[in-house]
Amino acid sequence: MSPRPGYVLEVDRSTPPLLMWHGESFRLERFPSGSRVVYPPEPLKPIEDPDAAIRAALENPLGDSAPLSALLRPGMRLTIAFDDVSLPLPPMRAPDVRQRVIEAVLDAAAAAGVDDVVLVAALALHRRMTEPELRHALGNRVYDAFAPHGLLTQHDAEDPDNLVHLGLTDAGEDVEINKRAATSDLVVYVNINLVAMDGGHKSVATGLASYRSLRHHHNVHTMVHSRSFMDQEHSELHSSNWRMGRMIAASGVKVFQIETTLNNNAFPDPFSFLSRREWEWSLRDRAGYLAASASLERTPDRIRRSIFHSMRAPMGLTSVQAGEVEAVHASTTANVYRQQLVPVEGQTDILTMGLPYICPYNVNSIMNPILVMCLGLGYFFNLYRGRPLVRPGGVLILSHPTPWAFDPVFHPSYIDFFEQVLAETTDPLEIEAKYEESFATDPWYVHLYRTGHAYHGVHPFYMWYWGAHALDHLGRVIIVGGDQAAVRRLGFRSASTLTDALEMAEDVVGRDPTITHIHNPPLFMADVT
């Protein structure tokens, strides 16, 4: 039986309470009759033999690229760049798809007699990955073969000796990328495409770029003019990356792009009820929900966090394509849409969403309030094509505990951003003009980014910009069950229950509003007409 597509439910009296994520827990909420609930499509059937599919993709490239084996020769410099710990979410069960792809590429390189091979984690301004994270992504065999010899590196966007300025795009954007990659005979980029924004020219132009280069598209103007940044046809972020990518290609850097898509089988067995539609919950699902809720309630925060972050998704590979960047990405995008697109008719006055415990930037860490904002107003709000799910001036209701808590190792600049910058203003433009540069060039943050496991000093700014389009679009944001002081600092309203939040929303959108709830994750993208 083929998997069912996404579904829009209209709530009536017979609709059971619906599951809402709430950080490291979840709750069941009743929605008013007439509310819409958008469910993701069921997981696509995975490819049965992923290794064979990968090998086939390498030898049958898309676009004007030669097969990988034809691009490899003895004495060449080969750099294999790969997506970092921010993908996929949750981390997938071993073997990670990056491991499968990189092993296949290394086999091909070995067969061709290529000796000079370096692996680079394409961090951009993300934190450096830890050894267990690298081992999980690459597998022990690859890690042990490369890491001890210094051949497994992590891109350093602040290392002046390992960056090359390739020039300017037609729009005057600096293109500055990793020197090893730029001076290689071939860059093989290994991507995981979880959402439509990922991949394509963004892989190299962002993942291997410097702050000087990134600032041209990671800014408020670009974000407000990307409607949405998940929709390539209407994304200024996409356009800028494409200009840069083409410039990189024109300057002689040869990229062989390998992109993969995964199905949305995001939760392992004990938590499989999270992916099911509530009225179809079996006795086992109900028991699973009750057992999980009851035990999580009694579990201390730290342990609860570690339980969730140790979760490994049983995702399956749904496609792999390799070759020339743009041709590859066109195929990838079609495969992402095949899994994620759900047609939705019309906008809504109030959009509700439960936010889970994880986003791309808090893997193995705390979802701090800035990341709550980014996940809700940046990622989930932008998971649309056509028009936002919520109307202009509408209300967004998020459910998340939003603790005033930060990971001082991973997110040191976030603490200062939250306590000093947001205490002054939440206006993205003002924040960008007044504070970005001083954080971006702060020597302490630079030191921690380069030598520790800290996100770059400017990263919390990008998180805030990520939500700029939503801030510009919405009339009010309400967080249910959040720490009141933290929510206030974000500039949002706080409500203790969903019912209270819906009442508060009526002040903005009037009585009898239309309500839409997105049952997310697993991820989907609304195709709003």
Added chain:
Amino acid sequence: MKALVFERSLARFAAARVAGSWAPGGGARVGPLHLADVDPPELPGPGWRRITPLLSGICGSDLATVDGRSSRYFEPIVSFPFVPGHELVGHLEDQPSARVVIEPVLGCEARGIFPPCEACAVGDTGGCRHVAFGHLKPGLQTGFCADTGGGWSSSLVAHESQIHPVPEGLSDDDAVMVEPTACGVHAALAAGPVSDATVAVLGSGTLGLTTLAALRRLALPGHLISSAKYPEQRRWARELGADEVVAPDGIARAVRRSTRSLAAGRVLTGGADVVVDCVGSAESIATAVAVVRPRGRVVLAGMPGVVRLDLTPLWHREVQLVGAYAYGVEHLPGRPADTASDPDLPDPGRSGSLPRTFHLALELVAEAGLGRLVGARYPLDRFTEALTHAAEAGRRGTVKVVFDLRPETRRPAWRNA
């Protein structure tokens, strides 16, 4: 006359200490302070005038005294029983239209000591060497001397050398803020030359805020960071000139970021050029020493008492730790002393060629509108409420609490506490 009198009573002092540790200001109920009918103080000699207080402020040092927290250091330099109150505006008893503020320090001239000590000779009365001598009983200031009375009463005496006329344009609220502002001015100028420097001010009570205002207007630092615990304090700190206002536990991060310092563990490798501690607790002094740069300066403006402190960073970073008590005369940055005024022209605000702190404070209060910091007024007989309020002022959104000793007809009823 009615007066709040502070008696010497070890038992009551101990009770106040216990009560004050339970609830700030609680010492007022059980301690040595009580409301009494007493005779007005005698005029100690020629040059002394009788003052009728109008408003009289409650200071942090008063609260420490009431709650039994003040250091035993003061024992030999105060005399009992005394009437507290050294922040005051009043009028001369024989000239009701002549409003005055008094400079409470009891220097050589007030004590009838001639020739004056070296400090008093140049107007630096805060540094007087004869603080417990002369024809007055010991007492470093009016408000701590058995012979002078104090502002928490309906009458006290002050020497002409202590008296400053209040300009017409100043309200009573402005005038009662002159003394705390003078403390702020002195603390700000004790920071030394700070133009283009980063200065951090710890605490945003009355002293912290007046220090901020003085720094912003007289010392002109490059970047001024303030720590404030409560929302209203944050608002005031910003309004009075702080470039950045952070919570007390955020000061190290703010200083690190604004000075672009690195951090080795919790130790900043750089830091603020000057830190003015307007709190005076062990914690605030430790913070001050931790966030000042190597060879920087910490100005201790808040009254500290007995504190336990690790001085290793002070030693290692060769930090200067300087006190800032009261007032006298000031060296204004960028203005050489000998050109500050024309010595041939009489100037009541100057001692020799240097401006008096009180004179600068009078100007600053007017310029910055510091009378707005007076947030609650109590009659003398509600002193326990007043002291409790003052002890919790920040939490209750108030900066300065005062006793209102004006006759009913002079009080704006809507502004009473």
